[in-house]
Amino acid sequence: MLHSQCWAELYAGVLPPDVLAELSPAVMAQLWQRFVTRGEEYAQYVAEVDGDVVGFVGFGPGRDEGYAEVVEVYFCYVAPGFQRSGIGSELLAAETDATYLWISESNRAAHRFYRRNKFGPDSRRRIGSLFGTDLPEIRMSR
Numbered sequence: 001m002l003h004s005q006c007w008a009e010l011y012a013g014v015l016p017p018d019v020l021a022e023l024s025p026a027v028m029a030q031l032w033q034r035f036v037t038r039g040e041e042y043a044q045y046v047a048e049v050d051g052d053v054v055g056f057v058g059f060g061p062g063r064d065e066g067y068a069e070v071v072e073v074y075f076c077y078v079a080p081g082f083q084r085s086g087i088g089s090e091l092l093a094a095e096t097d098a099t100y101l102w103i104s105e106s107n108r109a110a111h112r113f114y115r116r117n118k119f120g121p122d123s124r125r126r127i128g129s130l131f132g133t134d135l136p137e138i139r140m141s142r
């Protein structure tokens, strides 16, 4: 549920409405099922406040060629009402050896967040794809 809300918020204005409409909790549940059954080198953590999940992060082997030995941050989300109170940084700190991540070029808030956490743009760029829509991305590493 939280994942679909976060995506809907994050990609409103970036993804076409028909794609946004498909980001249902059921689709997210399928994605999560795939993540959690991938093996022990993959790690997901959630942040809870009063028993509710308000944030989550996913790590695993680097997916870029030659990066399988280092840890990539796959995603990190904090629910809108709980952002900017340190939860994202705490989630990110769950894997101290996390080395790099890809992030949408337009997501300035997240760039700032990762900079705060010692990641910096490393000059690699790519055109990512989310549900068939092209999204320019930058890589940040530390």
Ligand SMILES: CC(C)(COP(=O)(O)OP(=O)(O)OC[C@H]1O[C@@H](n2cnc3c(N)ncnc32)[C@H](O)[C@@H]1OP(=O)(O)O)[C@@H](O)C(=O)NCCC(=O)NCCS
Pocket (backbone or CB within 6 Å): 006, 010, 074, 075, 076, 077, 078, 079, 082, 083, 084, 085, 086, 087, 088, 089, 090, 103, 107, 108, 109, 110, 112, 113, 114, 116
């Ligand atoms: C990016 C995100 C994970 C950060 O988590 P968080 O709990 O809000 O971050 P923290 O409280 O640990 O760190 C806050 C710092 O991050 C940066 N930051 C976070 N949100 C920001 C925003 N909306 N605008 C500007 N800077 C922001 C700032 O440097 C901020 O420090 P400040 O409040 O002193 O200026 C969270 O805001 C989020 O889920 N955003 C939407 C989804 C997203 O973009 N995820 C990343 C893609 S995988």
